[in-house]
Amino acid sequence: MTAQFKPTELVDFVVIGAGAAGGVVAKELSAAGFRVVVLEQGPYAREKDFSHDEIKFLFEGGFTNNTKLQPVMFRKNEREPAIAKKAIMYGRQVGGGSVHFTANYWRFHESDFHERSLFGEVPGTAFADWPISYNDLEPFYTKAEYDLGISGLAGANPFEGPRSKPYPLPPMPVKSSGVLFEEATRKLGLHPFPAPMAILSQPYRGRGACVHCGFCEAFGCEVRAKSSSLASVIPMAEKTGQCEIRPNSYVRKIETDAHGRATGAVYFDAQRREIFQRGRVVVVCANGVESPKLLLVSKSNLFPQGLANSSGLVGKHLMWDNGIMASAVFEHPLNEFKSIQVTRVIHDYYAADAKRGFYGGGGIDARFQYYPAGFALAGLPDDAPRWGLEYKKTFGEYFTRTMTLLAHATSLPMEKNSVGLDPEVKDAWGLPGVRITFENHPDDVANLKWLLEREHEILEAMNPKKVWSVAPDPVIDTSVHLMGTCRMGNDAKKSVVNRYSQTHDVPNLFVVDGSNFVTSARQQPTATIQALAYHAADYMIRAAKSGDLG
Amino acid sequence: MNSTRRDWIFGTLGSTAWAAVAAAQEHARQSVEQPAAAKLEFFDTSAASDIAAIAEQILPSDDGPGATEAGVVFFIDRALTTFDTDNQNIYRNGLIDLNERRRKMFPGSESVAALSNAQQSELLRAIEKSDFFETIRIHTLLGFLGNPSYGGNRGSVGWKYIGFEDRMVWAPPFGYYDTEAK
Numbered sequence: 001m002t003a004q005f006k007p008t009e010l011v012d013f014v015v016i017g018a019g020a021a022g023g024v025v026a027k028e029l030s031a032a033g034f035r036v037v038v039l040e041q042g043p044y045a046r047e048k049d050f051s052h053d054e055i056k057f058l059f060e061g062g063f064t065n066n067t068k069l070q071p072v073m074f075r076k077n078e079r080e081p082a083i084a085k086k087a088i089m090y091g092r093q094v095g096g097g098s099v100h101f102t103a104n105y106w107r108f109h110e111s112d113f114h115e116r117s118l119f120g121e122v123p124g125t126a127f128a129d130w131p132i133s134y135n136d137l138e139p140f141y142t143k144a145e146y147d148l149g150i151s152g153l154a155g156a157n158p159f160e161g162p163r164s165k166p167y168p169l170p171p172m173p174v175k176s177s178g179v180l181f182e183e184a185t186r187k188l189g190l191h192p193f194p195a196p197m198a199i200l201s202q203p204y205r206g207r208g209a210c211v212h213c214g215f216c217e218a219f220g221c222e223v224r225a226k227s228s229s230l231a232s233v234i235p236m237a238e239k240t241g242q243c244e245i246r247p248n249s250y251v252r253k254i255e256t257d258a259h260g261r262a263t264g265a266v267y268f269d270a271q272r273r274e275i276f277q278r279g280r281v282v283v284v285c286a287n288g289v290e291s292p293k294l295l296l297v298s299k300s301n302l303f304p305q306g307l308a309n310s311s312g313l314v315g316k317h318l319m320w321d322n323g324i325m326a327s328a329v330f331e332h333p334l335n336e337f338k339s340i341q342v343t344r345v346i347h348d349y350y351a352a353d354a355k356r357g358f359y360g361g362g363g364i365d366a367r368f369q370y371y372p373a374g375f376a377l378a379g380l381p382d383d384a385p386r387w388g389l390e391y392k393k394t395f396g397e398y399f400t401r402t403m404t405l406l407a408h409a410t411s412l413p414m415e416k417n418s419v420g421l422d423p424e425v426k427d428a429w430g431l432p433g434v435r436i437t438f439e440n441h442p443d444d445v446a447n448l449k450w451l452l453e454r455e456h457e458i459l460e461a462m463n464p465k466k467v468w469s470v471a472p473d474p475v476i477d478t479s480v481h482l483m484g485t486c487r488m489g490n491d492a493k494k495s496v497v498n499r500y501s502q503t504h505d506v507p508n509l510f511v512v513d514g515s516n517f518v519t520s521a522r523q524q525p526t527a528t529i530q531a532l533a534y535h536a537a538d539y540m541i542r543a544a545k546s547g548d549l550g
Numbered sequence: 551m552n553s554t555r556r557d558w559i560f561g562t563l564g565s566t567a568w569a570a571v572a573a574a575q576e577h578a579r580q581s582v583e584q585p586a587a588a589k590l591e592f593f594d595t596s597a598a599s600d601i602a603a604i605a606e607q608i609l610p611s612d613d614g615p616g617a618t619e620a621g622v623v624f625f626i627d628r629a630l631t632t633f634d635t636d637n638q639n640i641y642r643n644g645l646i647d648l649n650e651r652r653r654k655m656f657p658g659s660e661s662v663a664a665l666s667n668a669q670q671s672e673l674l675r676a677i678e679k680s681d682f683f684e685t686i687r688i689h690t691l692l693g694f695l696g697n698p699s700y701g702g703n704r705g706s707v708g709w710k711y712i713g714f715e716d717r718m719v720w721a722p723p724f725g726y727y728d729t730e731a732k
Contacts, residue, residue: 052716055696060633176727212720222718332726337714339724372695372714377688387608387678387687388671392616392711399712400725 002238002245003035007277011035012544014265014279016251016294019096020526021513021533022285023229024144027236028537030243034544037244037277038237039267041290042092044247045099046230050220054371057218062100063093071433073422078437082422087436089480090287094247095220095230097287097480097526102217102341102369103198103226104408104524105150107141107531110134110161111351112521119352122359125412125441126317130518131490131499132535134161140534144527147236148227149204152196159191159347171343172201172210176334177403178343181366184461190348195365198227198526199340207231212339217369249275252431254282254298254307254509262307262509268429281508281540281549285533288318288482288514292419293434295486295496295511308503308511313496315419317484318438319411319520323362324448324472325404326455327379328464333400336368342406343367349454350522352410360447362409362522364455368402375399381468401465405458407451408523412441413484438479448472481523486515500543501536508549512536588621588701592630592638597645598623600662601686607670608690615707617690625693625702626686637685644682651676 005011013029015022018040030036045063056062065072065086073082091097111118113130121127138161144150146168154166171194174182178192185192199216200209210225224231237243248270255263255276264278284291292315298307306314345365352361370379376395379402385391417439421432452469459467489495492504501512512533514525521528543549590598605617605626617623630638652659652673659665665673677683693702695709697716703709709716723729 053697053699055633055692055700059692173722174728174731175722176725176729179727179731211718212722212724213718214720330727333713334727335713335725338720339722372709372712373691376691376695376712387674389610389612392609393613396613396712399714 003241003243005035005037005244007275010278010280011037012279013281013283013540014039014277015283015285016265017096017284017286017290017513018094018229018234018245019091019285019287019513020098020229020529023095023098023233023237024530024533025283025285025512025537026243026245027147027233028534029540030237030240032541033242035242036237037246037279039249039251039265039277040094040245040247041250042094042247044094044245045220047220047222047224050222052213052215052219054373057100058371058374062218063091064089064100065092069428071422071425071427073425073433073435075435075437076439077416082435086478087438088289088482089478090289090482094234094245095228098228099220099230100218101526104342104365105152105196105198105527106157106345106363106524107160108134108521108528109159109350112519115352115519119354119359122412122443125414127359127412128489128518131488137531137535138162138164140531140538141527143534144530148198148232148530149200149207150196150198150227151201153194156193157191157345157347159350167196169201169204171195172197172199172340173343175336175339175343177336177366177368180330180403180462181344181405181458184458185346187461188457190346192344192346195342195345197340197342200225200227210340214337214339217341250429251294252297252429254284254294256300256302256307256506260302260506262506272429281510281544283510283512283540285513288485289419289434291511291513291515292485293421296421297431303505308496308505308509310505311493311496313415313487313494315485316415317413317487318417318419318436319413319484319517320438320440321479321481321523322409322411322440322444322448323523324407324409324452324455324469326452326459326467326469327402327404328459328462328467329398329402330464331401334368334403335400336403337371337400341367341369349451356450358443358446359412360410360443360450362407362447362451364405364407364451364458367404367406369404372399381466382470405455407448407455409447409451410444410522411483411520412444413487413519414441419485445472481514481525483514483517483520483525486511488516488518500539501532502539510536510540588624590627592627593623596661598627600645601626603663603670604674604686605690605693607674608687609694614711617694619704620694620702620708621704622690622693622702625696625700626689628701629689640682640685648673648677648682
């Protein structure tokens with residue numbers, strides 16, 4: 001029997017967003033005995049609502065944000081007018097992006113947390129160290145891996161930081177892309193390792209193992225083998241009897257009192273009635289776009305430039321989902337449409353090296369992330385015909401014989417890149433639409449070009465029939481890794497939250513999700529988002545018990 | 551999800567309400583069960599035969615089932631009255647413009663469908679950079695390779711053509727190179 005609270009009840013914690021971070025926070029707090037209401041703007045879709053429907057989930061946007069209802073405006077910089085564009089995308093449902101993600105789950109390196117000290121300044125950026133170290137987060141990475149169920153091989157990545165425990169589950173079986181990648185990278189003196197994935201290679205804690213259907217990325221897992229927060233921590237939270245997940249609840253404002261303390265959240269329910277849920281503490285886990293937006297719309301007399309925004313940095317330092325792909329086609333079928341998307345990775349090129357002439361670096365993985373129609377429309381070389389018999393024959397031959405490499409790369413934090421409120425455009429509930437201002441730093445573009453060369457080297461070493469790629473285009477498409485916009489730091493003038501994801505300005509207000517990131521590391525942020533969530537929840541529990549959060 | 555080519559996927563068909571997608575699948579089930587009986591809701595007969603001819607040029611049947619066998623025109627027709635109503639005007643205006651161009655290029659011709667193969671090809675080459683052609687192209691591929699519940703990819707002919715099979719359960723080894731490695 002899951003909990004149900006009245007909005008007028010003063011619950012202990014109101015969590016906003018039931019995604020990767022929100023699910024973790026809800027579970028930790030409710031397991032510690034606190035009463036928790038989680039307000040999620042999206043629906044509570046479950047396994048029966050998931051299907052292998054490429055049209056519904058890729059072309060029609062599935063459970064992602066609908067820009068007809070919640071417009072997104074985009075401009076490269078302040079000099080340009082903003083245009084309507086789905087420049088950012090997130091999972092708008094219970095489980096958030098962790099329902100549809102590819103499930104890559106490697107840990108950031110030790111260096112990522114103090115890369116500024118290691119590498120030096122990057123002029124024109126807000127490149128900085130994190131206020132926490134890998135060692136601070138290590139126990140929480142481990143907790144995440146065990147709670148969610150992560151498959152991998154400890155020690156296989158020579159560049160990974162120290163681990164207190166091995167992965168709870170062995171790696172997923174290798175695919176043809178992984179075999180070819182492993183041979184080629186070893187030939188080149190590199191160190192391929194089994195991809196750590198948030199997918200169960202074996203039955204685990206009441207959930208069955210992956211059945212290799214192939215529909216991970218962009219799709220919800222029908223058999224609960226993908227370790228979304230929906231499949232794992234959210235049911236755990238509900239089972240405590242202390243946590244209510246309240247879907248279709250779109251928060252329009254966090255309320256504060258005359259003392260500047262958060263008192264709860266006003267939200268629109270499914271019938272668009274406005275309801276105020278009272279809480280002793282408010283935790284915002286709405287993602288790197290929705291969290292800053294909510295703080296900005298929650299301005300008041302005490303917080304004229306937005307709630308918890310005395311630094312002026314709420315929404316600033318937006319970092320992007322930079323990556324670059326290269327593909328190759330082979331003589332025999334790989335059948336990459338079967339099973340999970342990624343089975344092998346290298347981190348040999350991860351660390352930044354000033355000798356290259358730019359700040360950068362990245363991981364490279366072996367994968368295939370296309371579905372049938374998407375492959376025919378976007379997966380072929382640029383010099384392939386686009387219609388007619390030769391076109392048809394090409395995708396007919398290539399679909400089962402192609403693999404791709406993806407380099408997950410850097411995105412430098414710059415104050416001018418931001419999430420803001422559009423001055424004119426409103427969403428279907430009357431809230432301002434978001435306005436994204438973003439352009440890449442030249443080092444990030446140089447890095448993508450450099451990684452693309454490395455990808456070509458690796459693919460050529462596989463002796464394929466053909467290799468192809470598209471040059472990095474400085475005009476960005478859609479970002480799904482939303483980071484940086486409520487930056488973590490020790491100095492309240494230079495950050496929005498402290499090392500525990502507690503806002504500097506409002507002691508009973510936390511923001512914990514990708515917005516906390518000081519630097520982008522090399523993307524694929526979910527493992528680190530969830531480690532931060534466990535880390536923040538640990539503090540919240542201690543502080544709440546000792547009365548520090550009121 | 552870092553391809554530089556993801557733009558077009560999210561921009562092309564516009565966002566939609568759930569009910570519309572469900573409606574499309576409901577209606578389309580009929581065409582899967584009784585292919586010949588699928589009713590046109592948006593195109594009149596001549597527009598449908600023109601669209602079918604264009605789709606056949608995009609995915610011909612020379613080397614195996616193509617747009618025609620897959621029922622692409624029925625997919626497009628259904629899409630335009632359910633989840634992709636936003637693109638109705640691009641088809642209305644596009645067909646008008648296309649037929650004007652056809653009359654200029656091939657005086658005395660009666661329809662796109664009535665042109666010879668070479669003539670159709672030439673006509674489409676003249677518009678292949680247009681938004682209209684790109685929309686038909688995308689719809690044709692969705693109608694060839696999308697779920698059969700939408701009215702296209704009849705009998706999964708598109709999936710069979712590319713070697714794809716939609717199954718819940720596979721087991722390793724998956725392909726040639728991991729089989730060989732074992």
